[in-house]
Amino acid sequence: MNTPFLKTQDLSKAFGQKTSLFSKSSSFFASKSINIELAPRERLGIVGESGSGKSTLGRLLLGLTHPTSGDIWFEGVNHKDRSARDWQQFRIRTSLVQQNPLSALNPQMTIGEQVAEGLLVHRITNRAGAYERAAAMLERVGLSAAMMSRYPHQMSGGQRQRVVIARALILDPKLAVFDEAVSALDVSVQAQVVALLRELWHELDLAYVFITHDLRIVRHLVDRIAVMYLGRVVETGDIKSVYQWPRHPYTRALLASVPTMDPTVRNIEPPIKSELDASKVSQGCAFRSRCPFAVERCSTEAPLLRPVGGQQVACHRAEEFPQYIAPSAVNLDKEIA
Numbered sequence: 001m002n003t004p005f006l007k008t009q010d011l012s013k014a015f016g017q018k019t020s021l022f023s024k025s026s027s028f029f030a031s032k033s034i035n036i037e038l039a040p041r042e043r044l045g046i047v048g049e050s051g052s053g054k055s056t057l058g059r060l061l062l063g064l065t066h067p068t069s070g071d072i073w074f075e076g077v078n079h080k081d082r083s084a085r086d087w088q089q090f091r092i093r094t095s096l097v098q099q100n101p102l103s104a105l106n107p108q109m110t111i112g113e114q115v116a117e118g119l120l121v122h123r124i125t126n127r128a129g130a131y132e133r134a135a136a137m138l139e140r141v142g143l144s145a146a147m148m149s150r151y152p153h154q155m156s157g158g159q160r161q162r163v164v165i166a167r168a169l170i171l172d173p174k175l176a177v178f179d180e181a182v183s184a185l186d187v188s189v190q191a192q193v194v195a196l197l198r199e200l201w202h203e204l205d206l207a208y209v210f211i212t213h214d215l216r217i218v219r220h221l222v223d224r225i226a227v228m229y230l231g232r233v234v235e236t237g238d239i240k241s242v243y244q245w246p247r248h249p250y251t252r253a254l255l256a257s258v259p260t261m262d263p264t265v266r267n268i269e270p271p272i273k274s275e276l277d278a279s280k281v282s283q284g285c286a287f288r289s290r291c292p293f294a295v296e297r298c299s300t301e302a303p304l305l306r307p308v309g310g311q312q313v314a315c316h317r318a319e320e321f322p323q324y325i326a327p328s329a330v331n332l333d334k335e336i337a
């Protein structure tokens with residue numbers, strides 16, 4: 001049997017939600033029936049607006065939060081069957097990079113100590129070996145080994161994010177989740193960190209999930225993309241085919257909202273309505289209250305992901321929308337390499 005590197009089946013996570021002081025609490029799904037698969041060295045982007053459940057999915061994949069239902073396999077092992085030893089191996093072979101490097105780093109430890117820590121905690125090498133590997137890793141992410149003795153407050157935001165990346169990759173993980181890993185950085189620093197991640201991926205035996213709300217950035221960094229809306233994947237496919245013919249109205253609206261410098265490009269997509277509101281989801285399509293194309297069927301029957309063009313799309317009307325090449329898809333061929 002083919003053992004999946006990373007696979008989820010009907011993965012769901014519900015949280016309790018207190019609606020008001022006077023009403024009972026209810027629960028809602030931050031992730032709902034997620035089915036994704038990743039091969040070794042594959043790069044998957046997860047996009048969607050704030051609150052769509054991207055971080056929750058990332059945390060589920062890394063075993064940092066427990067699913068309410070469903071399964072996750074990593075390197076062929078189901079999360080429910082992992083022994084304590086398997087969990088330790090899982091922690092070595094997976095890694096998380098979060099948005100805010102300042103809160104991710106300990107202000108009282110030197111950069112060297114923080115980058116080397118994993119090697120010592122997991123007893124992979126002795127102190128001298130850990131020091132040497134941490135210094136080499138810092139150089140690998142574009143910092144100088146002389147920074148080993150500095151503290152986080154003595155570095156710029158971009159340097160701190162490089163430190164966080166060095167710390168995440170020091171154990172040579174096979175799977176990383178980058179959760180808004182460049183979102184808090186200035187645009188010019190962002191471009192440098194994106195270039196670094198691309199370089200590192202070419203050198204390492206690493207698959208990753210890149211979580212972001214930024215559709216400008218993700219296209220430079222992934223092979224496939226999954227678009228999330230209120231905890232569900234509504235469209236997924238190869239990055240090029242999604243950007244060159246998005247089939248779900250939500251994906252189309254997201255891509256149409258990416259700013260472009262080209263004055264000849266006009267937004268032809270009708271805008272989506274109002275704000276994301278989890279309380280409006282009961283039956284039918286979760287997106288229908290905001291969808292300019294919703295019909296009667298959308299309020300009674302929840303659309304399931306199904307093949308449309310080269311993608312999987314959860315929309316009853318997916319075949320009806322004409323090709324819309326997102327302005328941000330220009331030069332995509334050159335950029336994805």
Ligand SMILES: Nc1ncnc2c1ncn2[C@@H]1O[C@H](COP(=O)(O)OP(=O)(O)OP(=O)(O)O)[C@@H](O)[C@H]1O
Nearest residue numbers: 015016030048049050051052053054055056057213
């Ligand atoms: N521990 C928690 N307890 C209760 N609700 C939570 C918890 N974590 C997340 N949520 C809720 O789950 C939903 C999805 O949150 P999540 O952080 O996964 O979304 P996101 O797409 O990553 O958003 P953002 O980009 O703002 O981080 C949100 O409504 C959030 O408030």
